Amino acid sequence: MSEPILEVSGVAKTFVLHLRDGARLPVVSGAGFELFAGECVALGGPSGAGKSSLLKMVYGNYRVDQGAILVRDGDETVDVAHAGPRRLIRLRETAMGYVSQFLRVIPRVSALDVVAEPLIHDGVDRDEALAKARALLARLNLPERLWSLPPATFSGGEQQRVNIARGLIAHRPLLLMDEPTASLDAANRAVVIGLIEEKKRAGVAILGIFHDAEVREAVCDRIIDVTEFAKAA
Amino acid sequence: MTATEQPLLVAEGLSKNYGARIGCRDVSLEVYPGEVLAVVGESGSGKSTLLSLLSTELAPTSGRVSYRLRDGALTDLASLGAAERRLLMRTDWGFVRQNPAEGLRMAVSAGGNVGERLMAVGWRHYGNIREEALDWLGRVEIAGDRIDDDPRAFSGGMRQRLQIARNLVTRPRLVFMDEPTGGLDVSVQARLLDLIRGLVTDLGLAVIIVTHDLAVARLLSHRMVVMRQGRVIETGITDQVLDDPREPYTQLLVSSVLAV
Numbered sequence A: 001m002s003e004p005i006l007e008v009s010g011v012a013k014t015f016v017l018h019l020r021d022g023a024r025l026p027v028v029s030g031a032g033f034e035l036f037a038g039e040c041v042a043l044g045g046p047s048g049a050g051k052s053s054l055l056k057m058v059y060g061n062y063r064v065d066q067g068a069i070l071v072r073d074g075d076e077t078v079d080v081a082h083a084g085p086r087r088l089i090r091l092r093e094t095a096m097g098y099v100s101q102f103l104r105v106i107p108r109v110s111a112l113d114v115v116a117e118p119l120i121h122d123g124v125d126r127d128e129a130l131a132k133a134r135a136l137l138a139r140l141n142l143p144e145r146l147w148s149l150p151p152a153t154f155s156g157g158e159q160q161r162v163n164i165a166r167g168l169i170a171h172r173p174l175l176l177m178d179e180p181t182a183s184l185d186a187a188n189r190a191v192v193i194g195l196i197e198e199k200k201r202a203g204v205a206i207l208g209i210f211h212d213a214e215v216r217e218a219v220c221d222r223i224i225d226v227t228e229f230a231k232a233a
Numbered sequence B: 001m002t003a004t005e006q007p008l009l010v011a012e013g014l015s016k017n018y019g020a021r022i023g024c025r026d027v028s029l030e031v032y033p034g035e036v037l038a039v040v041g042e043s044g045s046g047k048s049t050l051l052s053l054l055s056t057e058l059a060p061t062s063g064r065v066s067y068r069l070r071d072g073a074l075t076d077l078a079s080l081g082a083a084e085r086r087l088l089m090r091t092d093w094g095f096v097r098q099n100p101a102e103g104l105r106m107a108v109s110a111g112g113n114v115g116e117r118l119m120a121v122g123w124r125h126y127g128n129i130r131e132e133a134l135d136w137l138g139r140v141e142i143a144g145d146r147i148d149d150d151p152r153a154f155s156g157g158m159r160q161r162l163q164i165a166r167n168l169v170t171r172p173r174l175v176f177m178d179e180p181t182g183g184l185d186v187s188v189q190a191r192l193l194d195l196i197r198g199l200v201t202d203l204g205l206a207v208i209i210v211t212h213d214l215a216v217a218r219l220l221s222h223r224m225v226v227m228r229q230g231r232v233i234e235t236g237i238t239d240q241v242l243d244d245p246r247e248p249y250t251q252l253l254v255s256s257v258l259a260v
Helices: A051-059 A085-094 A111-121 A126-139 A156-168 A186-201 A213-219 A227-232 B047-054 B082-091 B110-120 B126-139 B156-168 B186-203 B214-220 B238-243 B248-255
Strands: A006-017 A023-035 A040-044 A066-073 A076-079 A096-099 A174-178 A205-209 A222-225 B009-018 B021-031 B036-040 B062-068 B074-076 B093-096 B174-178 B206-211 B223-228 B231-237
Touching: A006 A051, A023 A051, A023 A066, A023 A227, A040 A051, A051 A066, A051 A096, A051 A174, A051 A205, A066 A085, A076 A085, A085 A096, A085 B223, A085 B231, A096 A156, A111 A126, A111 A156, A126 A156, A156 A174, A156 A186, A186 A205, A186 A213, B009 B047, B021 B047, B021 B062, B021 B231, B036 B047, B036 B214, B047 B174, B047 B206, B082 B093, B082 B110, B093 B156, B110 B126, B110 B156, B126 B156, B156 B186, B186 B214, B206 B214, B214 B238, B223 B238, B223 B248, B231 B238, B231 B248
Parallel strands: A040 A205, A040 A222, A096 A174, A174 A205, B036 B206, B036 B223, B093 B174, B174 B206
Antiparallel strands: A006 A023, A006 A066, A066 A076, B009 B021, B009 B062, B062 B074, B223 B231
């Protein structure tokens, strides 16, 4: 087997709440796993087990107290747990994408521009990026009359589809997904399943939280039980 | 961003005392081309003093600020003469102030405010200057027929947009912003933020923005430094500092806002 895209080892994290007299909230300890190109792996376990926190640590959104999170970036390997902020920003631009649970709405920016932005940032021609964004939004059944509007007033399901389109439009070898189908109906869940399968065929490694059993069974190759890491913490 | 890129501005050990009172204590930071760095902290934390030190408006008690001039040499700004520093300020830098009246010439027309910076970099042809000014008024969403009005007749949001046009017309590489959305209505703020965000991306500007508004920092900046009592107490990628603040003071700042 080839080298992993993502290698997590000995990762530990505890939140220290200074405003609550320094209360300590252990999240995970001794977390370790590998992820290879073309596979989709689910983080499993009940709410509060630390699935989202682990995903956010891989993306560098939450800091890591101990251990290493190695992400392959072309010929290099970057340790997210220790990389400087500028290296981490560059890693996000080239090596990993993140589909969060909720869309962070930017005032006055249209859904189409929100979706096309990662491609434009990659240097793709604006017209080509917008054409791809239109195709993706159409596939996700987002009504065309919404494309030119800022998503602030969209429903939860509509925002989530914009978020998915933005997260999937550009190629990143590692894709992190936090409940991408939580607010979607059956038809749109099926579209997302298809999109994830295409990413896997393109060699993308996917790590995600999939509460929906139907989606999980359709796309995931294995499940990592986060409860084991939470027990140790 | 590439691995080999060099910082545009470097501050090393900057301190400033106002008599016995401390404005800034041992601040070191770097700003790279095309990146937005937010300096956050509450009133009196030293963030505005830091901005004045970085832009050489204030001389530090100790420490230094270096800037990569267009010839590629990282140069200690204290080694430049006053005239050279002024030229830098007028051409390669911009400074957007919270109060537009301090950043604009209030008795000069909108077109004149924008054109003046062009003349400072050697533009002489009246028609070209007017055309460029008109273009920039359009980019900041000010109607062309307001070009001969002076900013006293403008609303707060328009004045701020005019100030941005005046600063960006010479295509600076580095722009300092001091609470650019402070004191504006929320709807006006949103429009201004979106405008700044677009221009910063399109022009590849490096920006050092001082704000007490964490939502502004979240929207505009790549990296963030948190200041308290004149010191930098926490730094990192903006979303990391806001979503997983480590220092007690940063946790207090983040938990004190309704939603960012």
